[in-house]
Amino acid sequence: MNDEPGTDRPTRSNRTLRSLPSRFSPLRLIATILLAVLVVGLIAVVAGWRPSLNPFKERTIDRSSPAVLRSLEDLSSYHAAGAHFEVVVDLEDDTRWIPAALKGERTLFVGVGTVDSTVDFGHLDADAVTVSPDRRSVTIELPNPTLSTPVLDLDHSYVVARQRGALDRVGGLLGGVSSDKGLYQKASSKMTDAARTDGQVIELGKKNTTAMLRGLLGALGFTDVRVTYAADRR
DSSP, rough: OOOTTTOOOOOOOHHHHHHSSSOOHHHHHHHHHHHHHHHHHHHHHTOOOOOOOOOTTTOOOOOOOOOOOOOOOOOOEEEEEEEEEEEEEEEEEEEETTTTTTTTTEEEEEEEEEEEEEOOTTTTGGGGGOOOTSSSSSEEEOOHHHHHHHOEEEETOEEEEEEOOOHHHHHHHHTOOOHHHHHHHHHHHHHHHHHHHHHHHHHHHHHHHHHHHHHHHTTTTOOOOEEEOOOOOO
């Protein structure tokens, strides 16, 4: 029987194409993606790499310029001993007739630093060293040890608490600059006062300086080394 015009009948080739499995399969795509993720995860674990899943992760960008050498100076002071201090600074800045809740700042700061006992060899004159004729005995007169400027340990010094009035907080939001220079100065001053009052670092400086000179001059052949300390006249 002849086919009626206008009627499409499936041919053998069409039936063959339809019987073939489709190359695109959603399940196969999902399986491929999962396999790729597992491979990347395994490589990350082996290599020790941990990708960050936080899109808002903060980072630090250092755009600072290199340090510039401004000057050189000769150092003639012997740092003979050091004292480590920890001091609590409680500073409050207020304005008269204005409540602290509106205007004022109070800061609690813990300062950690070192004060050294130093002996200045740069101002010794010819009379400071007396050597015996047989070059076996020597007497050295040194100035008393002095206290160096405290060096704050910025890695261990920190602000415990800071209270600011409403006007100061608003000023900070508008670009006002708050400096902690006063805290550092007060902590340094307290460390110097403590070292001067205690006196142990000065005595230890004398002891260590004497031992250093006796060892040095003893290696040069001196059998009797005497070290005395006079008041610093500078």
